[in-house]
Structures are given as C-alpha cells and as structure tokens.
Amino acid sequence: MENNTQTTIFGLRAIIEAIESGSTINKVYLQKGLRGDIFYQLDKLIKINKITTSMVPVEKLDRLSKNKNHQGAVAQISPIEFHDLEKLIEETTNQNTIPLFLLLDQISDVRNFGAIIRTAECTGVHGIIIQQNGSAPVNAETIKTSAGAAFKVPICKVNHIKDALFLLQAEGIKTVAATEKTEDSVYDIDLNQPLAIIMGSEHRGINPSVLKMVDYKAKLPLLGAIESLNVSVACGVLLYESVRQRL
Template identity: 40%
Template sequence: MKSFRQQPQSRPKKSSLVIGRQKVISALKEGKQLERIYLVQTVHGPEIEEVKKLAALHQVPINKVPVEKLNGFNITDHEGCVALVAKIQYQDLQDVLSHVVEKGESPLLLILDGVTDIRNIGAIARTAYCCGVHAILIPDKGVGALNEDAILTSAGALEKIAVCRVNSLMKAVDTLHLNGIRVFASEMTAETSIFDCDFRDPAAIIMGSEEKGIYPALMKTADTVFRIPMAGKFESLNVSVAAGMILYESMKQRMQS
C-alpha cells in the first residue's frame, strides 16, 4: 500500500522563523534548537559558508530552495537564509539510554528510516508513546519536518516522547549495540515471524518507508529481520499501521514478562 499523498503544509508563523544570515548564525552559536535551515539555491558568500559549517556542527539539516519558497513565508528581508525554530527539543541518544537504564527499565527505541509523511510520523509517535517507547530516532536528512502539523497529528505525543536526531542512523546503531541493545528490522519478505521475536530485552526497531523500505546498508546492521504475517497477499502495510502492530506485540511481551 502506498503512502498517503502529501498534503500542503501550513505556512509557519513568523514568530517561529529566524530571518536573515546573521540572525541564523547567532541562533546556531547560541545553541538554539532549529528544525531546519532554508537557503536559496543561488546564495553564496562567507556568511553562507559559516551557516553551513555551524549547521553541520549542530546537526541541523539544510534545504536548498528557490527564492519563491522563502517569499511564500510572507517575508522579504530574508537575505536568502531562514531557519525554522524546532517545535520539540531534540535529545542526545546516549543521554536518553543512560536515563532509561538508571530508572531500571529495559530500553525500547524506534528508528525511522526515510519516513517523510508527517501524518505517518505523527501517528507513529502517538502509538509509540502509548506503547512505552523511550525514544524515536530520526536522521537529520530525509525525514519530514516535525512541525506544528506533525505535532497536531501526533496529538501532542511528539512533545512527550524523546526524539533523537542523528547525522547517521548507522552510527546510531553502533551506539545502540555498544549499549547492549538488540536491533530488529521489519521487512515483509523476511523468514522470521514477529511472533518469534523477543522484545523483552533492550530493543530497537527499524521501520522503513513504504516505497523504498529500509536502506540496505542499515538493514545489514540489524541483529534480526522479521516480517508481519498477513492472511491476504498485498504489497505492504501502511508504515504507521505496521509500527502499531509491532509496538503492541512488544508491549504485550513486556507486560507478560
């Protein structure tokens, strides 16, 4: 089943924007959490290079866009550079893991690879929070913006659950392995059934996009690849529905242990 057709996103409020090159540089230097930076494709110069350098340092994604994109924000003094203030507070992965272990709990994490539809992300976050997931991991590129629309779709769950934005999901998996966390990947052609997986111990589950699935190199890092059995032959499940099935199975196991 293909993902939903992308719907137009609402225009961000001016109060949620950092407008202009120097203001964006200052925000980055001050450590202000930014969702992403928009740079007009044709802009260049020392200030733009500094924006790129600082954005890479703080793992803030940059989108190269036509000038019409920024003009569509109903602003004119942008100098080809606008940042969107993050609506949620991203957390460090190792800090989250340490906190969970200190509480005496078994970590359960969800990794989203290439999931771009904000309604799917919101729905996944809502189910994840209800099922006891400790954190959602997303890459700093190739993921839908966690903006007001995403938070609304999640019914506020994105403001309650820890979200870790990383510059490499593969490096994040290395961190998980170093912390004794077993990594599972959902793939419809896998031989192992979800019912044969043990989610009671520390676990992280990778979910890929409906169209491309999990990136092959990332798939190879998984300790176990499993499938969700289906009675009828069909192309695939919606990613948020599949995540719900997997997370409720993990919650059931943990409640019964």
C-alpha cells in the same frame, strides 16, 4: 522541552545567531545563487552543524517569510529539544524496566512521523531515534498529528542510524528490523527483552547496510492482495505485539 509550535525566522544574521545560540534548526531554505560574505559565514555554520538545507527560488522564500525582508534565507526552528542518545540509553538501562527504543530509518512524511510518535507514547517507548538527514522534521504538523506526544517521548538525532545501532547493541539492547526480506514472523520473535525496533522509509524500507547489522528481522503476515502496510500502521502492530508480550 519547549511546548510551542515551530518558529520561522528569516535573515542571514538572525539565522547565524540562532545557530550559534544552540537553537535546533529543522531546515534552512536558501535562495538559489546567493553570494556574499555573510552568506558564506552562514553556509559554513550550516555545514559544521550538519543542518538540512534546500536551495529554492525567491518566490518560495517570499511565501515562507510572508514577504518580509528575508535576505535570501529562511530557517525553521524545531519546537522541541532533541535528547543525547548516549545519555538516554544510560538513563533508560538504569531504570527498573525493560528498555524499548524505536529507530526510524528516514521516514519522511510528517503525518506518518506524528502518528508513530503518538503510538510510541501510548506503548511506553523510551526514546525515538531519527537520522539527521532525510527524516521528517518535528514541526507543527508533526506535533498536531502526534496529539502532543512529541513533547512527551524523548527524540534523538544521530548522523546515521548505524551509529545508534552500535550504541544500543553495545549496551546489550537487541535490534529487530521490520522487513519483508525474511521468513520470520514478528509473532515468533521474543520482544520481551531490551529491544530496539527499526522501521524503514515509506519508499525503500530499511537501508540494506542497516539490515546487515540487526539481530532479528521480522515481517507481518499479509493475507490480502496489497503487498505492504502503511509504515505507521505496521509500527503500531509491532509496538503493541511488544506490549502484549511484556504484559
């Protein structure tokens, strides 16, 4: 992995070359109403590679590029290289350890994401899995919040969280979803086994279609008036309960 901060590049041809060279693009910002042959070439590459895009006014691009000649396009390159999930699962299951994975179902806040990565590294998580679209990017703020842990924990991107669930369950890895839509407490579930913990987004939780696939559902006891915990805090509780059971 490359230990650097996020790079911003601008210009249609520069972004095309970055994509064709295999660079991991976090997001591409395109000027509203942009047209032309080079734009259509870039747009085709973006769609083929399923890169997140945002159509923005020219003023936004001016700020991102510091008023350089951006030609209506600015891209943010990820500071890390993402891992192949199938290969990571294979490598982890071949180790003399109990696999522990973490799936994040469209967590969008970079500070929450960074805090979760930091806790994951401290609790021995073997890999973090995020969805291609709708997830917070791995950018400079994510890395700062993670205290550099983003360079230490393997992170994988998949088209959909359900794709990851299929792969994990096929390898005998049990899945447990953190959700209030259950009567089962996290303290009553066996976390000392090959496991993947799923955390939902800040606003809607775990997608219902994902909940239908998991092996276990677990909730945290809430004794006060507030109905939910911050997702990074809840994730920390589940991960450390897993650690407690495994020690």
